[in-house]
Amino acid sequence: MSSFSSCQSVREARRVAIFGGTHGNELSGVTLVHLWMKNGTEIQRRGVETRPFITNPRAVEKCSRYVDTDLNRAFTPENLSAPADGQLPYEVLRAQEINRMFGPKGSPDAYDVIFDLHNTTSNMGCTLILESSKDHFNLQMINYIQKALAPASCLVLLNEHPLLKYSTARSVAKHPVGLEVGPQPQGVLRSNIFESMREILKHALDFIELFNEGVEFPPCSVPVFRVSERVDYPRDANGNIMAMVHPNLQDCDWEPLNPGDPMFQTFDGKTIRYQGSGTIYPTFINEAAYYEKQQAFVATRRETLSANAVRKA
C-alpha cells in the first residue's frame, strides 16, 4: 500500500490523441485511425476527449514511410521554429502544423497524451516506447496495460539516451507513448497485429478514464529495456552491407546476446560474433526502415523502474 505522502499528483488527462500514419506504410495504425475517424464509439471514454488523427496523409496516400524526410524525427526545436517559407520539406511543415494543433511542445497547452501507432518488420511483439523514466503517469499506465493483457505480454523500450533519442511526433504531448507492434511487413495489414494494437489502446484508454475519475494507483515496478547503442551492419570499404543478421539472432528480439554469440553472417558464410562486454538485449532486429539509418538492431540493457503512486491532482 502506498502512503498518502508518497502519492504524486498529476494533472488529469482530458485531451488524448491517437496518431496513425506517422509512417505511411505501417498499416495497423493507419487502418485503426481511419476506422475511428468514421466511428469513434470504441475509443470514447467518460471525461476524455480522444482524437484519432492521420499525421502524414501524403505518405499514407503513397503507402510509403515518408515523402521528403522522416516525420518521426522532425520535431526538433530548429524545425518547429523554422520560418515556413515553402522551401521546407513536407514533413517539416507538417510537424509545425501538428505542433500547433497538439502542442506547442513543452507548453501547458499541449495535449495530455499522444499514442503514436507504429508497426515494425522485427519480431518485437507488442512494445510500448517511453521517452522518460520519470513519467510516473506513463509508467502506471503501462503497468495497468500489462496486467490487463496478461498472460500476453507487452514489453517496454525506454529511449532516454542523450544521443540516440530522437524527435518524435508524440513528443509534442505531455505524456508521449509509442506503440510498436510486429512483425508486420510494410504495406501489409495482418489481423493478429491489428487486434493486438487495438487491445492495447483499449486498456490504455480505460486507464485514463479511471485516472480521471480519481482512482489512485499504488507504487509499482516496471521492467524496461533501455536503449544503449545502435549497431550497424558490417560494411565494406565502399559502405555496402557485407553481412546479414545471423539466423541465430534473426527474430530473437528481446533475447539475451552474450559475448561470443553469433551476430552477423557474411555473404560467404563467415560468422561475426558479438564482441561487446556483458549481455545485451537486441531489438528492432533487421527492421526494414532502419537500413537507411545504418542500423541492424538496437542494443538495450534491462532494468526495473519504480513508479510512484499517482492520482489526479
Place this chain on the structure above:
Amino acid sequence: MSSFSSCQSVREARRVAIFGGTHGNELSGVTLVHLWMKNGTEIQRRGVETRPFITNPRAVEKCSRYVDTDLNRAFTPENLSAPADGQLPYEVLRAQEINRMFGPKGSPDAYDVIFDLHNTTSNMGCTLILESSKDHFNLQMINYIQKALAPASCLVLLNEHPLLKYSTARSVAKHPVGLEVGPQPQGVLRSNIFESMREILKHALDFIELFNEGVEFPPCSVPVFRVSERVDYPRDANGNIMAMVHPNLQDCDWEPLNPGDPMFQTFDGKTIRYQGSGTIYPTFINEAAYYEKQQAFVATRRETLSANAVRKA
C-alpha cells in the same frame, strides 16, 4: 525408362541470365546479383554463359518496387514496340532496353533461360513460377531442382491463365523461370530466404550444365498449382478495404481452402467465408505489392503435368 522415340530434342542452353531487382525492394535477388557481378565463380558452369543483371537499377537505388510502373508487367508487345520518345515511363524504356539485350522476345536470338529472382511477403516458401505447361525443358529442370532439394520443398505456380497472365521481364527468354521466395518484408534481407534462393539457383545451373553435356532426362511428372482466379479484399462502396485476411487463412499459402472456410475478417469482427465451388489452394496471400493490384490472394487448382524426356538437340 523413356524410349528413344519419345525423347524431345531441345536446343542447348548456352546463354543464361539471372535477373535481380526487377522489383527494387526485393532484396534477396538484388543482393545475390550484386554479389555475382563482383565475383561470378559460384554461377559459372562448363559450356554456359551466365549473366547476372540488375533489371531496375533506379528502383533498386530507391529501394522501391518501381519508379513509374511495374517493370514485371511492362513487357507487352505494345510497350516493346512503342517509339522511344522520352515521354515513356522509365520502366517501359527499360523494358525495351532489356528486350534488346536479352531478346528480342520470341526470336531465335533471345536468351535461352532467364531466372528472375523475387521475394514475397507471403508465406510461400520456395516457389518456381512457370508460364507454360508445355515447356518440357523447364519442367525437367524443376523436377531436377525438387529432387536435389528434398526433403526441403519447392512448389510450382503455373501462370498460364489466358487473362491473368502478365508480361514479365523473364518472358523475353525462350525458357522463362520466376523464382519467388518468402516470407520476407520489402526492404529486408533475411539470411534464410537468401540462402534458399541461392541453393535453388545452384541446382538450376547444375541442371543446365548436365543438359548441355548431353545427359538425357527421362519422362517425369511435376505437380503444379495452376492460377485460376484473383481474389480481392472485400471493399465498401468507396472502394476502401473493409476486411483483413482471416487469421485462419493468413500464412496458409498452398493449403486447401474449402467452401465455408473463413477467408476474411471484417474490422468489426465478422467472418467472411469462401463461397466458391470446390477446393482451391490460395497463394500470394496478403502480399504487400498486391494491395494496389486489388488482390488479396491468388486462387489455384492442383494438377500434375507430364514432362517428356528431353535431351540436347
